Amino acid sequence: MRFLRAVCFIAPLVAGVQVDRRGREVYHGYKVFRVLTDGDTADFEAQLESLSAIELSRNRGHIDTQHFDIAVPPESLDAFHALNYEAETLTEDLGADIALEGELEPFPGLETSVSGANANAKVAAAAALPSFSWFSAYHPYADHLTFLKSLQAAFPSNSELITAGTSFEGRAIQGIHLWGSGGKASKPAIYYHGNVHAREWITSMTVEYITYQLINNYNNDTAVKAVLDNYDFYILPIVNPDGFVYTQTTTRLWRKNRQTRSGTTGAPGDTPENTGIRTYGDKLGAGKGIKLYIDWHSYGQYILTPYGYSCSAKAPNQSRQDTLAKNVGAAIAQVHGTRFTTGQTCSTLYATAGGSNDYFTDVTPAELAWAIELRDTGTNGFTLPANQIIPSGEESWAGQKYLWANF
Ligand SMILES: [Zn+2]
Known part of the structure; x- marks a missing residue:
């Protein structure tokens, strides 16, 4: 830092x-x-x-x-x-x-305004989902909020916009909550964070891709219907909005939030953004519990299980988590051949203090608490070309579908 x-x-x-x-x-x-x-x-x-x-x-x-x-x-x-x-x-x-990476492009509109050429037009005519061309480019922060609102409007009886606190510069940390036939907040949570690190743009696009496909396929894919009927999804695509905006206006490779450090301890977890998303997670844990937590990062192509703070500590269900991670990696590889390395954070990546998947293992326990590092392995790094957004979404979607069907 x-x-x-x-x-x-x-x-x-x-x-x-x-x-x-x-x-x-x-x-x-x-x-x-x-x-x-x-x-x-x-x-x-x-x-x-x-x-x-x-x-x-x-x-x-x-x-x-x-x-x-x-x-x-x-x-x-x-x-x-x-x-x-x-x-x-x-x-x-x-x-x-x-x-x-390409230029930042504005929100492309709704499917109903696209004349049938798009593969998703059939569903969109009824649902008015945002245009799938959203996933052909990166976008300004304000357009991500428009995109979320449009997703919610396309799934009005089964979703609502959520806010998990406020950033240092005063932006609401916004996301979307999806549920199925059991009704709102009736099932254990699946909780996703994207763009914790500001420069990791592929993460919000990929998390949004998964959200889009959940809504798009709820009525025509029995596996998607099953996971939404059995779990409540709480999805925050950009949990570090200040840093994300800063990467778009000034310093592309900025990593953290925009809090001035004087007068703070600098300890992990002390930023307003971390407090907001941790508090939100605590609330989910105290409610129906958390089945799955994933902190989405880039880059490196890793699926990381607990723990980060120690290479010898094991979660009570460690071997099950590690097996699932390995199989998710195999499901991902089947789509475009992209190889993800899987294993425990500390021994696979490096020892970390204050990692969120440790928090969601020990403090507010999630049954599975992972960090995923998306494409690539360093060729383009954080600045992944826009034409890899859809492939990243497709393989991640396949990985999550495997996980939901087997966890
Ligand atoms: Zn990261």
Whole structure:
């Protein structure tokens, strides 16, 4: 985090940092490397800071090693190479990658305004779902709210918009609650969070894809009807709205929320966003209980089970969770061949403190509490091209359908 903050505060003063005409950083000439380090990450982190490099992700390699994916600004490339780390180049020009994401496009309207060419038009004529072309591009934050409202209007007797607290900058953390034939809030919860980390745009699009398909298929797919009749879905596609907006206006690779850190402890869970979504989850836990919690992230293609804080601690149903995760990975791979690595967070990725799937294992227990890291494995990273939104949605939908039918 220190690196991000350093980059963001210093960037306007450093020669060579470029912004476009709307004031967004463009990252031209930044290269992305996967660097193998030994266990001494503090030393490596200090090096990163001196290079004004941006940490993108890290994960555990073999015993006592870590891989870091880092973006190095052009003016630091010589200094980085002089350090002689074992490194693989993932991206030659991060700015070019970001351009591949495409422009942000406005809400495309409702299916009824689309003239039958769309595969979903048959259902849409009755339901007035938003246009499926939503999933062909990334969108401004305000349009995500319009999209959610339109989903709700297409499923009026079985859904309502929900709010899980307020962000640091005062935005409502909005989502949608779906239920089936048993009526509102009559069944255990399936609780999804997207875009906890601001720069992980594919997560909100994928969570929205799943929501869309739940509504679109409730009346024509018995498995979808069964899961909605047996569980209440509480879906928050963008739980970090301030950070998400900031990635769209200013700094594409911003990760956290926008809370100023002075006067806070900086401990996990202390942001207003975390308080809001945790409180909402506590309420679900105290109600009908939580069957499944998933915190959707990118990137890396992982399905992660508890725990993050310890590599030796086990959830009471650990082996069942691990088996289900493995089988979900297999169901995902059948769609487009995308391989997800599955396992416990700590041993698969790295030790984390304050992870939300730990919270939803121990404090407000969910029967299954996972984090999923979506596409890709580093080629495009957080800036996944828009033409991968639908494939990511399709494979994730298949994975969730497997899970709902077998958990
Ligand atoms: Zn994340």
